[in-house]
Amino acid sequence: MANTPTQTRKSLERHGLSDEQLKTIFRTMLLQRQLDNRGFQLNRQGKVPFALGSEGHEALQAGAAMAFARGKDILAPYYRDLGLSIGIGLTPYEIMLSIFARAADHNGGRQFPNHYSSKRAGLMSFSSILAAHIPHAVGAAYALQYRKENGRAVLVTFGDGTTSEGEWHESMNFAAVHKLPIVFLCENNQWAISTPLSLQMGQPDIYKRAEGYGMPGEQFDGFDPLATYDAVKRAMDRARNGGGPTLLEGVCYRFLAHSTDDNDLTYRTREDVDEHRKDDPLPRFENLLLDSGVITADEVAAFKKDVLRETNEATDKAEAMPFPTADDLYKHVYEGAWEPWQ
Amino acid sequence: MAVATSSSKVLNNVEAVRDTLYEALKNDDRVVILGEDVGARGNVFLITKDFAKEFGTERIIDTPIAEASIVGIAVGMAMEGLRPIAEIQFADFIYPSFNQIVGEAAKTRYRSNGEYTCPMVIRTPYGGGVRGALSHSVSVEALFYHVPGLKIVVPSFPADVKGLLNAAIDDPDPVLFLEHKKTYRLIKGEVPDGHYVIPIGKADVKKEGSQLTVVSYGLYVHWALEAANQLESEGMSVEVIDLRSVRPMDRTLILQSVRKTRKLLVIHEDNKFGGIGAEISAMVAEEALFDLDAPIRRLAAPDVPAMGYAMPLEEAYMSSPAKMADAMRDMVKF
Ligand SMILES: Cc1ncc(C[n+]2csc(CCOP(=O)(O)OP(=O)(O)O)c2C)c(N)n1
Numbered sequence: 001m002a003n004t005p006t007q008t009r010k011s012l013e014r015h016g017l018s019d020e021q022l023k024t025i026f027r028t029m030l031l032q033r034q035l036d037n038r039g040f041q042l043n044r045q046g047k048v049p050f051a052l053g054s055e056g057h058e059a060l061q062a063g064a065a066m067a068f069a070r071g072k073d074i075l076a077p078y079y080r081d082l083g084l085s086i087g088i089g090l091t092p093y094e095i096m097l098s099i100f101a102r103a104a105d106h107n108g109g110r111q112f113p114n115h116y117s118s119k120r121a122g123l124m125s126f127s128s129i130l131a132a133h134i135p136h137a138v139g140a141a142y143a144l145q146y147r148k149e150n151g152r153a154v155l156v157t158f159g160d161g162t163t164s165e166g167e168w169h170e171s172m173n174f175a176a177v178h179k180l181p182i183v184f185l186c187e188n189n190q191w192a193i194s195t196p197l198s199l200q201m202g203q204p205d206i207y208k209r210a211e212g213y214g215m216p217g218e219q220f221d222g223f224d225p226l227a228t229y230d231a232v233k234r235a236m237d238r239a240r241n242g243g244g245p246t247l248l249e250g251v252c253y254r255f256l257a258h259s260t261d262d263n264d265l266t267y268r269t270r271e272d273v274d275e276h277r278k279d280d281p282l283p284r285f286e287n288l289l290l291d292s293g294v295i296t297a298d299e300v301a302a303f304k305k306d307v308l309r310e311t312n313e314a315t316d317k318a319e320a321m322p323f324p325t326a327d328d329l330y331k332h333v334y335e336g337a338w339e340p341w342q
Numbered sequence: 343m344a345v346a347t348s349s350s351k352v353l354n355n356v357e358a359v360r361d362t363l364y365e366a367l368k369n370d371d372r373v374v375i376l377g378e379d380v381g382a383r384g385n386v387f388l389i390t391k392d393f394a395k396e397f398g399t400e401r402i403i404d405t406p407i408a409e410a411s412i413v414g415i416a417v418g419m420a421m422e423g424l425r426p427i428a429e430i431q432f433a434d435f436i437y438p439s440f441n442q443i444v445g446e447a448a449k450t451r452y453r454s455n456g457e458y459t460c461p462m463v464i465r466t467p468y469g470g471g472v473r474g475a476l477s478h479s480v481s482v483e484a485l486f487y488h489v490p491g492l493k494i495v496v497p498s499f500p501a502d503v504k505g506l507l508n509a510a511i512d513d514p515d516p517v518l519f520l521e522h523k524k525t526y527r528l529i530k531g532e533v534p535d536g537h538y539v540i541p542i543g544k545a546d547v548k549k550e551g552s553q554l555t556v557v558s559y560g561l562y563v564h565w566a567l568e569a570a571n572q573l574e575s576e577g578m579s580v581e582v583i584d585l586r587s588v589r590p591m592d593r594t595l596i597l598q599s600v601r602k603t604r605k606l607l608v609i610h611e612d613n614k615f616g617g618i619g620a621e622i623s624a625m626v627a628e629e630a631l632f633d634l635d636a637p638i639r640r641l642a643a644p645d646v647p648a649m650g651y652a653m654p655l656e657e658a659y660m661s662s663p664a665k666m667a668d669a670m671r672d673m674v675k676f
Contacts, residue, residue: 074422076418105455106454106455106457107453107454107455107457108455110452110453110455111453115453117453117454117455117457117458118457119457119458124418124421124422124458125421125450125453125454125457125458127445127446127449127453129441129445129446132414132441132442132445132446134414135410135411135413135414135415135417135418135442136414136415136417136418136421136446137418138411138414138415138418139414139415139416139417139418139419139420139421139422139424139426140418140419140421140422141418142415142418142419142424143418143419143422143423143424144422146374146400146401146424147423166408166410166438167410167411167414167442170406170408170410170411170414171411171414171415173406173408173411174405174406174408174411174415177406331455331456332451332452332454332455332456333451333452333490333491334451334491334493334514334515335451335459335514335515338490339590340490
């Protein structure tokens with residue numbers, strides 16, 4: 001027998017989120033998907049050379065963003081964290097500046113799309129080199145602990161494939177030795193470009209590795225924003241209160257190809273993807289909010305319209321902005337002016 | 343040996359490093375030191391001996407044996423406001439951290455358009471002549487000096503060690519600080535008291551001369567000076583420039599000297615192929631070819647992977663004041 005709206009609402013209440021917060025999570029998910037699609041569209045239109053997709057990661061990222069304390073916590077993300085980034089305060093315009101590689105982009109159009117950096121939002125600069133940002137996150141966590149800035153923690157994210165890198169292991173080890181205020185959040189989408197989890201590691205449950213380092217580990221349904229929120233909130237609170245690091249694993253799936261340069265049908269079938277799409281976190285969460293009466297069908301329609309408008313406006317505004325100039329090439333090599341030999 | 347005055351004292355290179363680190367820890371609590379065995383033992387050369395007792399193990403961090411993360415964690419510390427000094431126990435073990443130095447630290451400012459920076463120092467002992475065999479003798483400067491965004495300092499004299507290490511710690515960008523381990527206890531000199539800096543990127547004329555410019559750095563500056571003094575007693579005049587910084591490199595001083603003496607010899611311990619000498623030679627050829635009276639010459643290590651443990655292998659790999667004097671004589675007489 002299906003749950004009544006009251007029963008559904010009751011089950012929602014255990015997460016301790018207000019209706020406003022639940023709607024924010026939903027809206028972040030919608031916005032993430034819209035912006036994501038826009039990147040791929042712009043690529044197909046020949047307007048941008050490259051885009052990265054995060055479809056399938058919306059629940060995980062919007063849920064995690066809700067557990068992040070803005071203005072306090074530090075995020076060390078990776079390139080698939082569009083939803084996390086908007087969830088902690090980056091604007092659609094900033095996202096579009098990055099996609100279009102305009103001068104006003106945070107990194108001046110120097111990096112691939114999705115490689116944001118924003119001191120304002122507490123988002124650390126990072127490169128495309130897998131796992132290289134993980135020791136940086138640990139160093140930041142050390143800085144927080146060293147300065148006794150209690151109540152602050154670092155959230156570092158990465159894909160499943162990245163846990164094969166030495167720097168991931170070294171970082172887990174150091175964080176555990178020093179009981180640092182950090183949460184390692186694996187967005188396990190089952191694939192690393194074309195390499196499946198089974199060829200990546202002998203231990204299919206990533207969270208179980210935590211024990212080997214001496215920290216708690218936990219796995220949750222990454223298609224469920226509330227399960228994600230619960231796990232990340234618990235772990236972040238533990239970190240903020242001196243309880244040390246945690247390894248979290250959210251299990252999700254990557255619906256799109258790795259990037260606009262990848263054809264995923266060379267290594268998986270359409271049926272396989274469609275099978276996972278049945279579990280798409282967006283309709284699932286939408287239905288949950290509708291069933292529980294947190295949101296109305298009109299509100300959902302208004303949200304969708306609003307998110308599309310925002311995306312359109314951000315696209316137009318960013319596209320109209322100038323590119324960096326050749327002179328910008330020579331800026332920020334070192335502090336001050338750089339006089340190369342030539 | 344110089345006589346110490348009231349405002350200076352005589353130290354060897356290792357003492358100069360130690361004193362400078364100590365002052366930095368005293369003056370700025372953002373400064374932390376991390377590396378293998380830097381705490382209880384005080385590093386394998388005892389440079390940080392007793393630091394942990396005075397400053398605590400939160401500031402003098404004994405790390406796991408994991409070089410990529412020693413540097414990577416320092417990068418994160420620097421990005422979040424600390425002033426880390428990361429130590430790689432021997433330069434030979436720096437390779438696992440190559441990506442963190444070249445791909446991350448050196449690019450952080452650039453890739454974030456100046457929003458994030460990496461004010462950090464990576465200190466490491468390097469170089470041969472100490473029977474260190476294949477894995478404790480390496481010169482690594484050429485592997486790193488190709489990289490804009492990174493500074494590389496290689497001091498040879500105690501006073502320079504202090505001034506340049508202070509500059510490296512104060513520097514808003516990542517600095518790789520290379521300490522030649524044979525000079526650690528061998529080389530003594532007067533070191534001024536108090537905080538002072540020697541700008542990174544400025545070479546120094548250690549001996550003036552008129553018939554030949556010799557550019558060198560590290561241990562070999564001392565040997566080159568020995569050779570130049572020998573030539574002086576034979577009536578020849580050689581100018582010896584201590585590069586001190588490999589990047590940025592003091593092109594002005596090199597050109598000035600070469601235009602005066604009209605001859606250039608570059609001497610370094612690292613392999614000749616693709617070494618620092620190649621860059622200096624190319625630069626001088628581009629800028630001052632018609633000021634030269636002789637072909638540029640490089641005296642450097644043979645093209646083999648490393649110096650061996652057996653004495654004849656080490657000796658054959660390394661140069662010597664005698665070999666340097668021979669090269670200088672040839673050039674002056676050319
Ligand atoms: C050090 C390094 N090696 C290889 C790559 C190329 N590469 C980019 S993304 C990727 C797959 C990463 O997979 P995963 O960590 O699971 O994250 P996902 O992309 O699936 O979210 C690879 C191999 C890289 N960027 N860095």
